[in-house]
Amino acid sequence: MNLNQNEQEQLATITRKVETGERITFDEGVFLDEKVDILTLGGLANQVRERKNGNFAFYNTNIHLNPTNVCVYRCKFCAFRADLKSERGYTFTEDMIRERVQEARVSGATEIHVVGGLHHQKKFDWYLDVVSTIHEEYPELHIKAWTPVEINWFSFMTKKPTRWVLEQMMDAGLGSMPGGGAEIFHPEVREKICEHKADAQSWIDIHREAHNLGLRSNATILYGHYEEARHRVDHLCRLRELQDETGGFQTFIPLAFHPENTGMSEIPKASGLTDLKMIALSRIMLDNFDHIKAYWIMLGEKTAQTALSFGADDLDGTVVHELIYHDAGAKTPEGLTVEMLHRLIKEAGRIPVERDTLYRHIVRDGASWSIGEPILASSVS
Numbered sequence: 001m002n003l004n005q006n007e008q009e010q011l012a013t014i015t016r017k018v019e020t021g022e023r024i025t026f027d028e029g030v031f032l033d034e035k036v037d038i039l040t041l042g043g044l045a046n047q048v049r050e051r052k053n054g055n056f057a058f059y060n061t062n063i064h065l066n067p068t069n070v071c072v073y074r075c076k077f078c079a080f081r082a083d084l085k086s087e088r089g090y091t092f093t094e095d096m097i098r099e100r101v102q103e104a105r106v107s108g109a110t111e112i113h114v115v116g117g118l119h120h121q122k123k124f125d126w127y128l129d130v131v132s133t134i135h136e137e138y139p140e141l142h143i144k145a146w147t148p149v150e151i152n153w154f155s156f157m158t159k160k161p162t163r164w165v166l167e168q169m170m171d172a173g174l175g176s177m178p179g180g181g182a183e184i185f186h187p188e189v190r191e192k193i194c195e196h197k198a199d200a201q202s203w204i205d206i207h208r209e210a211h212n213l214g215l216r217s218n219a220t221i222l223y224g225h226y227e228e229a230r231h232r233v234d235h236l237c238r239l240r241e242l243q244d245e246t247g248g249f250q251t252f253i254p255l256a257f258h259p260e261n262t263g264m265s266e267i268p269k270a271s272g273l274t275d276l277k278m279i280a281l282s283r284i285m286l287d288n289f290d291h292i293k294a295y296w297i298m299l300g301e302k303t304a305q306t307a308l309s310f311g312a313d314d315l316d317g318t319v320v321h322e323l324i325y326h327d328a329g330a331k332t333p334e335g336l337t338v339e340m341l342h343r344l345i346k347e348a349g350r351i352p353v354e355r356d357t358l359y360r361h362i363v364r365d366g367a368s369w370s371i372g373e374p375i376l377a378s379s380v381s
Contacts, residue, residue: 026237029237033232034229038273059316061111061317062113063103063318068119102137105367114131123157124157135173176250176357184227187200250289292311315345317341
């Protein structure tokens, strides 16, 4: 790292701020992204990570449901979507949903993650029934479903406010929201990769409404395409601002763009070092987020494992039946066993702790489980 004297002084200032828990500014974030080497960045991020979560690494036992890949939108970065008449197109029936939920019950899953395409021939009640069917079949299973892009589409379909949509989903059994659809907030980039779907302000407003209704949610970024450092840091600052306001975000998940089978296939895939850099930068900038997730199915097991020393404290979960990243060329397995997750975490020198979606301890006896106390670093055992 070849820094001039002014840059060395700037890094010294940032280092002091990280050590004392002070907030990093937008300009400092850009400086870290553009100028600071990965090991220095990782060391700073690890300080924050261990201050917040000690030596623990969290995971959950979960299963995915992507109820349809038919989608009205044509985002350039997406390899998952299909046209209505495409041979690739599919739509789950109620029986198929119930079968997936029973699989979750047998495997001891505590969460089902539901996200998919926006099928323009399906009415709002069909999406509502996805949630209610899951809840009726297995009431204990936490339903994490529908990004703001989907909530925005449901509002458009029904001509009802997004708050009404959220309330209907909560009444049906919705427990929390995933963080997808954020992509990149800055319009310079967002308009290039997903110009027609819900914009950044809609995404932020819907999460604000969800938080005000008592729903917790996650947040993401899609990096490694057309964006620059200033776009990435702008994205993180907007999330930090909303978290200051509501406190409703639980974890942040940096998502690397996978170019294979997309309309942006000319872009090289992000390197493992880029992945670690994004995780570290996120941990440093998002001082008011408790958790940073290394989504192993996107990063690969080895990079995710390394990320546990670069700011991440969570590996997501067993993640059975994930399709979105695999359609974009992910070579990871569709699921990992709990034993495999434990091995990854222990090899990284961390202590594995099973959590539920809302970051509470899971007390487990095989496939049977119960919810324990909320997780705090000082009380994890």
